[in-house]
Amino acid sequence: MSIYIDTHTHLDFPDFDADRDSVLAECERLGVRRVLLMGVTASNWDRIWSMASADDRLYAAFGLHPVFLDQHQPQDLQLLRDRLDQHAGDPRCCAIGEFGLDYYIDDPDREQQQRLFEAQLEMAVDLQLPALLHVRRAHAPTIATLKRYRLARGGIIHAFSGSLEEAREYIRLGFRLGLGGAATWPQARRMHRVIAQLPGTSLVLETDSPDMAPAFTPHQRNTPQNLPRICSELAALRGETPEQLARQCLHNTCELFDWSATALS
Ligand SMILES: [Zn+2]
Numbered sequence: 001m002s003i004y005i006d007t008h009t010h011l012d013f014p015d016f017d018a019d020r021d022s023v024l025a026e027c028e029r030l031g032v033r034r035v036l037l038m039g040v041t042a043s044n045w046d047r048i049w050s051m052a053s054a055d056d057r058l059y060a061a062f063g064l065h066p067v068f069l070d071q072h073q074p075q076d077l078q079l080l081r082d083r084l085d086q087h088a089g090d091p092r093c094c095a096i097g098e099f100g101l102d103y104y105i106d107d108p109d110r111e112q113q114q115r116l117f118e119a120q121l122e123m124a125v126d127l128q129l130p131a132l133l134h135v136r137r138a139h140a141p142t143i144a145t146l147k148r149y150r151l152a153r154g155g156i157i158h159a160f161s162g163s164l165e166e167a168r169e170y171i172r173l174g175f176r177l178g179l180g181g182a183a184t185w186p187q188a189r190r191m192h193r194v195i196a197q198l199p200g201t202s203l204v205l206e207t208d209s210p211d212m213a214p215a216f217t218p219h220q221r222n223t224p225q226n227l228p229r230i231c232s233e234l235a236a237l238r239g240e241t242p243e244q245l246a247r248q249c250l251h252n253t254c255e256l257f258d259w260s261a262t263a264l265s
Helices: 020-030 042-054 066-071 076-086 110-127 139-148 164-172 189-197 224-238 242-257
Strands: 004-009 032-038 058-062 093-102 131-136 155-158 175-179 203-205
Touching: 004 155, 004 203, 004 224, 004 242, 020 032, 020 224, 032 042, 032 093, 032 224, 042 058, 042 076, 058 076, 066 093, 066 110, 076 093, 076 110, 093 110, 093 139, 093 155, 110 131, 110 139, 131 139, 139 164, 164 175, 164 189, 175 242, 189 224, 203 224, 203 242, 224 242
Parallel strands: 004 032, 032 058, 058 093, 093 131, 131 155, 155 175, 175 203
Antiparallel strands: none
C-alpha cells in the first residue's frame, strides 16, 4: 500500500470540527499517514499547535498569510519569531508558513505583502526552516525575492500552477512544487502539460483542504482522504503508475523535512 503525506491543509478550520477524528481515521486507512497544518494568522497558531501536540499524524507550520493582511497586527512578526524560537528543535514545528505573495486578490497592497514576505524569509534563513509559500499571480517577484534570500532548506511552492520555466527557477532555488486537486480538472490543460514535464524529484502532494476540491468531488469540502486519488490522476498525466509517484513524493517530502520514510510505512 502506498503511503502519502498531505503537505498542505487547513484541517484546523471549522469545516472539520464535526468530524475531524473520523476524517483522520479514514486517512490512516487510506495510507495518508501525515498531515501538515498551516499557520495563517496569529489567531490560529495556538489551535494548530495543540492539535499537532496531541496527534502523531499532525505537524504544524507557523506563518502570516498574505491574504489575511488586514488581520495581522504590527507585533505579529515578533510573536511569530518568539514562537518559532520557543519550538526550535521540536519536530512538530516543521516549517515556516503559510506565507508569500498574492497579487490575485482585489487591490493587493504589494508593498505591505513584500515586507511581510521578506521578514518571514529572513526567519527561515536564520532558523534554517523550510518555507511553505503561497504564490498567486506573483511568480516573478517571488523568484526575484528568493534569489536575494538563499534558503538552505528551500521549501514548497504550494498549489503550483506556473510555467515550466518558473518551475525550473524554483527548483534551482531549492524548492519543491506542491501539486493537488487543481490538476484533476479537465480544463486545466496548460497545467497538465507542465505537470507531465516536471522532474519527479521536485514534486510533493497536497490537498489544501478544505479548499481546492478535485474534479471528482466538485464543490465539496476537500479532505486529505482525496490525496490517493489525486495522486493517481497526477500519475496518469505523467505516464507513471500511482505507486511510483506516491513513492517519489513521499521520498521528496521526507527529504525536505528531514523525516524517515521507513518510520511511516
Ligand atoms: Zn493554504
